[in-house]
Each structure stands twice: as structure tokens, then as C-alpha cells.
Amino acid sequence: MDTSTELERIWREEWGRLLALLVGRFRRLDLAEDALADAFEAAARSWRADGIPTNPAAWLLTSARRRALDRLRAEAVAARTVPLLIVDARTQDEAHRAMADPGDAPCELADERLRLAFLCAHPALAPEAAAALTLRMVLGVSTADLARLFLVAEPTMAARLTRARKKLAVAGVSFALPAPERLASRVAVLGTVAYLAFTAGYAPGSGPDVVRVELAGEAIRLTRLLRSLLASSTGGAPVTATGLDPLLALMLLQHSRRDARVDADGGLVLLPAQDRGRWRSDEIAEGLGLLRMIEPSRLDPQGYQLWLQAAIAAEHARATTPSATDWPRIAELYAALDRHTEGSPVVRLARAVAVAEANGPLAGLELLAGLDQALPSSHRVPGVRAELLARAGLATEAASAYEQAIALCGNDAERRHLIAQRAKLGG
Amino acid sequence: MKYLILIAYPPDGWSKASPEQQQRWMADHGRFHDTVGSAILGGEALAGPDTATTMRHVAGKPVLTDGPFAETAEMIGGFYLVEAPDLDTVTGWCEILPDGYSLEIRPCITVDLPD
Numbered sequence: 001m002d003t004s005t006e007l008e009r010i011w012r013e014e015w016g017r018l019l020a021l022l023v024g025r026f027r028r029l030d031l032a033e034d035a036l037a038d039a040f041e042a043a044a045r046s047w048r049a050d051g052i053p054t055n056p057a058a059w060l061l062t063s064a065r066r067r068a069l070d071r072l073r074a075e076a077v078a079a080r081t082v083p084l085l086i087v088d089a090r091t092q093d094e095a096h097r098a099m100a101d102p103g104d105a106p107c108e109l110a111d112e113r114l115r116l117a118f119l120c121a122h123p124a125l126a127p128e129a130a131a132a133l134t135l136r137m138v139l140g141v142s143t144a145d146l147a148r149l150f151l152v153a154e155p156t157m158a159a160r161l162t163r164a165r166k167k168l169a170v171a172g173v174s175f176a177l178p179a180p181e182r183l184a185s186r187v188a189v190l191g192t193v194a195y196l197a198f199t200a201g202y203a204p205g206s207g208p209d210v211v212r213v214e215l216a217g218e219a220i221r222l223t224r225l226l227r228s229l230l231a232s233s234t235g236g237a238p239v240t241a242t243g244l245d246p247l248l249a250l251m252l253l254q255h256s257r258r259d260a261r262v263d264a265d266g267g268l269v270l271l272p273a274q275d276r277g278r279w280r281s282d283e284i285a286e287g288l289g290l291l292r293m294i295e296p297s298r299l300d301p302q303g304y305q306l307w308l309q310a311a312i313a314a315e316h317a318r319a320t321t322p323s324a325t326d327w328p329r330i331a332e333l334y335a336a337l338d339r340h341t342e343g344s345p346v347v348r349l350a351r352a353v354a355v356a357e358a359n360g361p362l363a364g365l366e367l368l369a370g371l372d373q374a375l376p377s378s379h380r381v382p383g384v385r386a387e388l389l390a391r392a393g394l395a396t397e398a399a400s401a402y403e404q405a406i407a408l409c410g411n412d413a414e415r416r417h418l419i420a421q422r423a424k425l426g427g
Numbered sequence: 428m429k430y431l432i433l434i435a436y437p438p439d440g441w442s443k444a445s446p447e448q449q450q451r452w453m454a455d456h457g458r459f460h461d462t463v464g465s466a467i468l469g470g471e472a473l474a475g476p477d478t479a480t481t482m483r484h485v486a487g488k489p490v491l492t493d494g495p496f497a498e499t500a501e502m503i504g505g506f507y508l509v510e511a512p513d514l515d516t517v518t519g520w521c522e523i524l525p526d527g528y529s530l531e532i533r534p535c536i537t538v539d540l541p542d
Contacts, residue, residue, distance in 0.1 A: 083536075086428075086513045124514060171534050172428045174513035182515070 003048045006056070011040060014057045015140030016225075020112035021061060023119075023175060024095030026068050027084040029137070029165040035071065039064035065099050083166075086174035091115070113138060114229040115175050117222075118186055120164075121193040122173050129164040130189075131196045136161060138225070139218055149215040150200055187230065187243040188302050194223045194244075195306075198251050213258050220255060223248045245290050246299065246306035252287035253313035256280040268413045272322040284317045301340070308337045312354075327358035345374035353384055361388040379409035383418055395425050429468065429535035430509050430517045434528050435501040438475070444527075452525040459523045463509060470507035501529055508535075 015036070022032035039060045053059040075082075087095075095112075120134040132150060135141040141149075147157035167173075178186040198219035227244045260274035269275075291314055296307050312333045319325040334351035341347045349371055356364025365388050371381045386401035402422035409415040441449065460467065476495040483490055495502070511517045514532070521530050 170536070171532075172430070172511075172514045172517075174515065176513075178515065179519075182519075 003052060004044065006052055007040065007044055007047070010056050010060070011140055014060065016113045016116060016138040018057060018061050018064065019137060019140070020116040021095050021098050022064055022068065023085065023116060024087055024091045024112065025065070025099055026072075027087050027092075027175070028082060029085070029168065030162075031068050031071060032064075033137070035064040035068035036060070038067045042067075061099065083169040085119075085169050086172055086176075088174070088176060091175065111177060111229065113225070115177060117190060117226055117229075118178055119168060119173060119175050121186075121190045122168065123186075123189050124171055124173055125164050125167060127192060127196050129160050131193045131200070132157065133161055133164045134190075134193050134222065135197055135218055139222055141218060145214075184243065184300065188300065190226055191223075191244055191247045191302070191306075194219050194226070195247055195251070197222065198255075213255075216251070216255050216258070220248070220251050223251060243300075243303060245294055246303050246310050249287045249290040249294070250306050250310035250313060252283045252290070253310060253317050256283035256287065256317065262413070266413055268417045270417070271316060276320060279317070288314055288317065305337065305340055308333055308340065312337075325357070327354060330354045331358040345371050349375070349380060349384060352388075356388050356391070361392040364388045365392070377408060379405045379407075379414070379418070381405075382408065386418075387421070390421075390425060399425050428511060428513070430511055430514075431533045431535060432507040432509065432517070432521060432524075433503055433531040433533065434505045434507075434524070435499075435503050435531065436528050437500065438502050440527055441504075452527070455523060455525045459507075459520065462523055463507075463520050466510045468508040468510055470505065472505040473503060476502045 019032055019036050022036055023029060026032050026035075042063055043056070043060060047053070047056075117134060117138050120137045121130045125133065128150070132146050136143065136146060143158050143161060144154055146161075147154040150157065152160075177183075198216050200215055223244055227248060230244070256279050257271075257274060259280070260276065260278040261269055263269050287310070291307075291310055294307060296304055299307055312330055315326050315330050315333070331351070331354040334347065334354045337347050338344070338351050348367060352364045352367035352371075355367055365385065368381065368385055368388075375381050382401045383405035386398045386405055389395075389398035389401055399422060402418055402425070406415060406418045406422065409418055441452075444452070479493075479495040481492045481494060481496060483492070509517060509520065511520070514534075517532055521532065524530065
């Protein structure tokens, strides 16, 4: 087998679990992370020469452990002042045993990765830092990739991660599952972190790509993993086992459209113009299946909000052609979302679009009142207004709204789309 | 670990509250004491920031100024020093304290002093 393909697969599948074991043993995120990254590097050299070992994960764990011990020895006196994570005795004990017999490790410590996720997605960290740290620690996304995906320079991302790791240790956040009475709220934080990563991938505010598919895909992978870990580690208590379902449904339904959302030149393709044959039908089926299992009245407010968004995405996914879309139903769901988010301007804007489809452009335009003040730097408000004015036959007003939108738009692909729409008006 | 819980609230928060509200807040402190018990290492309510004196060295000489470090919308009104196994334990305790407070939770660190 090709060593680098195999290594990549092992990285994706084993990184989080091995890192969690090392964190349990050494109580330092930086040390565990560096040691594991070094072990993967050593594997790339050694496996190419000697072949892939029979238990690759055990090989990596042993190698990382040795490297961590070497580093500790080299740090000597300095290491004594490094703050250690709080890890209970039983977890430390289990990690020690897993290291002693790495071939035996997998099943016994099923909740290690979950501990790691709860540690990184702790509410004591800012959500952006928690999202980056969780992707780094649980999924092994590299710092360079995180910087690219979150649109910051690599040293900035590295500094953000360093600060987050230090805060967790110094502030005394423990490497443990949350207390039962806090589990639901902590799962909600995990969901927020995953969704933040997803939306950063799905709708970047600036930069060249319309959809940074990879980050959105990683966020889905994280949510799937957390769901399955929660189901197996917490005995499937209703709130924890299902807390991430509306989120996963929403992400799958939105992500299923990624191929159709961008044309061959990297331009944005809006929903009505998308080739629905390019939507991923398997992901749509999975998303719709999840939605059918959810009882919305049992969700917490955050879950209910995600459910409403997923239900809207589901209406689009069900329509085989744009004209088959059930716009009155979508307008109804948006009205509920508008009430639930207490007049969030972003929701109001989307609702205006749906209402325009259901009841005509003038009805949509009415809902835009006041949004310019609420979202003064957004190109989307004048963009939607321009579109609705054009549809209402008010070309002059539409043209000036397009000018306003083009001036505000920071995303290259979206700006090209606005310019093309403006040109269609003539004049 | 030792944590300092700094208690902040708007300057007129206490004086403007109704007697019933003030009583509820006092009861919250009572419940905090009952729950945290001997893990409270210390704690005091402080006189207002208008009574604070700040000392800084200017050109090598200690200079006193009238007032707190910084003028903020909230003032430090008191503190608790507690011993806790981790941050989650402290935030759990803090949920008991009056909901009008902003609480800043700061871990204490060990500084080795020369003999």
C-alpha cells in the first residue's frame, strides 16, 4: 500500500484519539501535540523504508510517548513552571496503561476524544478560538490550513492557538466530561463551535472562494464524530444524543448544494439557477431522514432555531425544480424564525426574499424597511432590494441599489454576480 | 487551585435596588457561604471606588492619586478567594451569587519569593 495515502488515512482516523491519550498522560496540550506531529513525521520516513507496521496506531503512540519524554528531559527545570492541565487520577491511570500496552488501547477509552472536544470547546474560550482549537486537536487540521480556512495569517492563527492552550491550563479547565447537569449546555457549545467552523467555510465574507468546501466538510466530520461519541459514552441520554441532530441536518442539507453553487469560472450560482442534478442526493436523503426523527417541541431554543433553518433548507432540497418550491411554507418557517430570533436583521432579510417569492416583490420590499441601519456595511441588503426592485419593474431604483451593493461587497465572486445583474438592467 | 472572584456591578446597583431585592442578594451570599463552606479562603465587601487611593511610581517616586485604577461602567464591589479543583467548580459556585453581578474569575499563580 502507498505509505503516504495510508498515513493520511491514519492521521484522519487516529489523530484525535492518540492526542487525547497523550494529553491524559502528559497533561500538556502543546507537548502532546508536538510529540504526536513528530511521531507522524518519523512514521513517514520509517514506514517508507521498513513498511507499514501491523498496528500503526500503537507504533505512533509509542513513538510519540518517547518523544514527549525526551522533550520533558530536555526542558528539565523550565518544565517545572509549565502549568499542567487538571486530569483526574483515573484518567491518568488509564492513559498510563494504554501507553504500556498500546495495542490494547482502542475500545477501553472511547470517551477520550469527547473529553478533548469538551476541553477545546469550553465556554471560557472565545468561540473563534475554540473552533480553531477543536479542529486542530480533535481532527488534526494543521495550523497552516486553519489559517487559510479562517482567513488569517499563519502566525496569527498559531498565536491564537497558543493563547487558547495556555488559557485552558492556567485557568484550570479540567480534562473531563462535564457534570451531568451541565452536559446539555456544553453540548450546545460544541454545536456552536462546529457551526461556526461550518459557516466560516460556507459563506466567507471576503476572499476569492465562494465555498471553502474543505472547512465545511471538516465541520460536518466533527459533528458526526461528536454525535456518535455522545451516543456511546453518555448512555444515549435524550438531550445529549439528539442535541446535535438539527445541526447535522442543517449542515448536510446546505452542504449538499456545494457543487452546484459555483460555476466553472468560480462564479456564484444562486439557488434558482443551480443545476439540481448536481446536488448530493445521498446527503439530502440523510438530512431529511434526520429531520423526520426530530420532535421540534422537545428542542432547546438553540436547537429549535437550527431546526427551523434545517426545515427551510429541506423545503429547497425537496423541490426538484425552482418552480416546485413551496414558498408559502418557507415564508411561514422564516416568520417563525424571525419571531424566535427577535428580529435578527439577517433573518429578516432572508424572510423578505421568501415573502417576495410567495407574495410578490412589493411584499418583500416592505420587510426590508430599517435593515440598512441594522446592517450598514452589508452588501446583501441593497443587493436584495435591487433584485426585488428590478422584479417590480423599477429599473432606475434597482440600478442605484445595485451600485450601492457592488460598492459594499467584499467577496469577489458575489461582486461579479452583482455587476452582471446590474448590466442586465440596461442603461 | 486558588481563584479570586472579583465582584463588579454598576455603581448605583445596590442603592437603587428595592429592600426586597437587597434582601434576596444577601440571601444569595448566604447560600454561597453554605455551599462553598471552608473552600472560601477569604472575602470582603469593599467601600466605593470614590474612597480608593491609587499609588504609582512616577520618575522613581511613589505618587498617590485619588480614585481607582480606571474609570469603568462597573466598579469592583468585593471579592472572594476560594480553593477549587477546577474552573467548572468555581463557575458552578458563582451561579449562586446575585445575578446583577459581573464576576471576573482569576486563577492565582505561585510566585517563588527569594528567601
